[in-house]
Amino acid sequence: MTTSDMIRQLCKQKNISLAELCRRIGQTPQNFNKKLKRGTVSFEEMMMIARVLGVRYEQTFIFPDGEKIGKMQ
Numbered sequence: 001m002t003t004s005d006m007i008r009q010l011c012k013q014k015n016i017s018l019a020e021l022c023r024r025i026g027q028t029p030q031n032f033n034k035k036l037k038r039g040t041v042s043f044e045e046m047m048m049i050a051r052v053l054g055v056r057y058e059q060t061f062i063f064p065d066g067e068k069i070g071k072m073q
Helices: 003-014 018-025 029-038 043-053
Strands: 058-062 068-072
Touching: 003 018, 003 029, 003 043, 018 029, 018 043
Parallel strands: none
Antiparallel strands: 058 068
């Protein structure tokens, strides 16, 4: 699943439009759609999306033994 797919699914499940999400994170829909198409949404933007929608986002490497390396909040 791409970042774009994840964000669109999240909006659908939270029952908000992508345009509303953009307003909440302080970006224009045009600019954010370009980022979605290019796949250039930053980790910080993903964290902001999670914060404004009341969910948790993790970006993690997980070793076979369960050890994790990553940014979590």
